[in-house]
Amino acid sequence: MMKQIVFNALQTSLSGGIGRYSYELAKNIYKLNKVDLKIVIREEDKHLFRFAEKEDLVIAKGIDNSKSRNYYEQFKLPDLINELYPEAIVHYPDSMAPLFAKNKVVITVHDLAFKSLKNVFTLKTTLWKNLITDLSIKKANKIITITNFVKDEILKYYNVDSNRISVVYNGFNNFSKDSIELKNISNNILKFSNKPYILTVSTISPRKNIDGLIKAFNLIKDKINCDLVVAGKNGWMYEDIFKLVKDLNIENRVTFTGGINDDELKSLYKNANTFIYPSFYEGFGLPPLEAMSYGIPCIVSNADSLLEVVGDAAFSINPHVIEAISNGIVQVYSDSKLREAIVNKGFERIEKFSWEMCARIVATLY
Numbered sequence: 001m002m003k004q005i006v007f008n009a010l011q012t013s014l015s016g017g018i019g020r021y022s023y024e025l026a027k028n029i030y031k032l033n034k035v036d037l038k039i040v041i042r043e044e045d046k047h048l049f050r051f052a053e054k055e056d057l058v059i060a061k062g063i064d065n066s067k068s069r070n071y072y073e074q075f076k077l078p079d080l081i082n083e084l085y086p087e088a089i090v091h092y093p094d095s096m097a098p099l100f101a102k103n104k105v106v107i108t109v110h111d112l113a114f115k116s117l118k119n120v121f122t123l124k125t126t127l128w129k130n131l132i133t134d135l136s137i138k139k140a141n142k143i144i145t146i147t148n149f150v151k152d153e154i155l156k157y158y159n160v161d162s163n164r165i166s167v168v169y170n171g172f173n174n175f176s177k178d179s180i181e182l183k184n185i186s187n188n189i190l191k192f193s194n195k196p197y198i199l200t201v202s203t204i205s206p207r208k209n210i211d212g213l214i215k216a217f218n219l220i221k222d223k224i225n226c227d228l229v230v231a232g233k234n235g236w237m238y239e240d241i242f243k244l245v246k247d248l249n250i251e252n253r254v255t256f257t258g259g260i261n262d263d264e265l266k267s268l269y270k271n272a273n274t275f276i277y278p279s280f281y282e283g284f285g286l287p288p289l290e291a292m293s294y295g296i297p298c299i300v301s302n303a304d305s306l307l308e309v310v311g312d313a314a315f316s317i318n319p320h321v322i323e324a325i326s327n328g329i330v331q332v333y334s335d336s337k338l339r340e341a342i343v344n345k346g347f348e349r350i351e352k353f354s355w356e357m358c359a360r361i362v363a364t365l366y
Contacts, residue, residue, distance in 0.1 A: 004036040004088040005029075005366050006081050006103070010060060010069050011094065012045045016203060016233070017286060018110060021146075022093045024171060027051060028359030035363055038085060040077065058084070074098050089141075089366050095129075097136035106366065107136055108144045111283030111305075112153045113207055120206040120280075122236060134158075142365060146170050146284045149305035166365050169309075170284050171355030175266055176293040184263040188255075192271055197227040197255075198329065199272035199296075201265070201287040202279070204256070205235030209278045209301070209319050211244055216278075216325035218248045224333050231268050233259045269294040274332055278319045282306055288314055289353060292346030297339040299328050309353075313345035 012023040030037045030052055040058040041049055049057060058080070063069050078098040081090055088103055095109045114121055114129040121129070137143065137158050143165045145151040151165050182190075198217070202208040210230060217228045234256075245254045257264070269275075275291035276299040285306045288298045292313060300306045301319035315338070317328035332338060 002034070002036045003366050004038070004085055006038045006040060006058070006085055006088045006090045008040045008073065008077070008090065008092050009045075009049075010040055010042055010063060010073065012041065012048060017284075018094055020173070020286070021108070021110070021170060023048065024173070024355040025093060025359055025362060028171070028355045029363050030056070032356075032359055032363055034360075035366060038088065040081075070096070074100070078102060091362075091366070092136075095133045095136055097139045099132075099135055099139060101139070104141045105139055106142045106144065107140045108146065109133075109137070109150055109154060109283075110146055111150055111281065112157060113281045113283075115157050116153065117207055117281055120236075140164075142166065144168050144362065144365065147305045147308050149308055150283050166361075168358055168361045168365070169353055170286060171358040172286050172289040172293075172350065172353050173355075174290075174293045174350065175262070176269070176295075178266060180266050180270070181263050184261055185267050186264065189257060189260065189264045189267055192227075192229060192255075192268065195227065196225055196273045197229045197271075198224075198274045198276055198333075199229050199231065199268055199291070200276050200278070201268075201290070202230070202232045202277070203235040204230065204232060204238040204241050206237055207280050208235075209280050210241050212319060212322055212325060213276065213278050214241065214244055214248070214250075214254060215322050216329065217254070218250055219322065219326040220330050221250060221253055223330055226273055226333065228254045229257065229268060229272075230255065231257045231260055231265065269296065272296050274299065274329065276325075276329065277301065277306065278317065278325055279303060279306070280319050285309055289350050292343075292350050295343050295347070297332050297342040298346060299332055311345075311349055313342065313349035315342060 007026045009022040009026045011019045026039050042063050043059050043061045078101040082102040090103045091106045093108045097105045097107045114126050145167050148167050151167050275296045277288050278301045282305050288310050291298050298314040300314045302316040315332050318324040
C-alpha cells in the first residue's frame, strides 16, 4: 500500500521561486506514481493541474494573496486535511508549517535570509518570518533543504538533529528548446531582439544587489556596447533603485521590465549577450541555470549557495565590491575564449538538475 501524501501547492501562482518549486515538485511526484498524492491548490490554478485526477485535488477558494493563504494554511487547512486524510503526511514546500497540524509534517526550507541579512526585509516581515520559521522547524517531522548551504544555515541558527534534514537540489525548467509565442511578447521586450544587452532576472529587493549592479554598470557603460535589462517584479524599496538610475542619468541604458510572462522571459534569455546574478544571498538560485541552458555566459556572486549550484560553470565576483562587478562584466563581455569556456561548462552543469530527479528523491523521504 502506497503512503498517502498531501502536498500544499497553494503558492503555485502567488509567488515566484517557491511557486515554481511547489508546482513542479507536485507535478513530478504525481507522475511518478510512487505515493498516493493529494494536491491542495487554489481554484484559480485548476487549469495548471489537469494532469491530476479530480479526486486527487483539494481545491481552496477565496485565496488571492499571501495574507489569505497564510490564514488558510494555519487555521483551516490542518483540520480539513486531518478530516479527509487522517493518516497522510503533509508536505508544506515552505518554511511555514501549520502550527496546529495533527498530521505528520514535512517542510522545505529555501533560505534563512531573514536571519543572515540585516535591513533587507521590513521589520514586520522579519518578525513574522522569525516567529513562524522557529516554530515550524520545531514542528516538522522532516526538513528538506535545497542546498547544503541552507542545511548549514539551519544547523547554525537552530538546535536541530542533522538527521532530520535532507538536502535535495531543485530541478530547473529547461525551456530553451520551447517555441516562443511572439503574440505574448510586449513591444517593450521585443525591442531588445536587435540590440545587445546584459540581463539579470530578479525581483528588485535589497538582497538581490540590483543597486550594486547598476553602479557597476555605470562605471563601464562607455566600455561596452550593451544596455542593462532588469527583468522581474518590483519588490521592497524598488523606488530607491529607480531613483539611482535617474540620478546617474542612465535611464536610456537601463530597462526595468516589471513582471513578465514565460514567453517574454524566454525571449530575453535567448537574445541576451551576458547574464549576471550579483545577489548577496540565495538559497539556490535558478536563473543562472536557466541562462546556461540558452548558452549565455554567466556571472554570479561568490555567495556560497550559488557556487554550490553553478560550480565552475560561471564567472564569480565579489558582490560587495562595485569594481569587482564591473571588471567581471568587462572581462566576460570582451574575452571570447572565456565566454566559450563558460558556455560549454554551463551546458554540462545543467545536466545535474531536473525536477524528475528532485521528485524521485523527495518521494523516498516521505
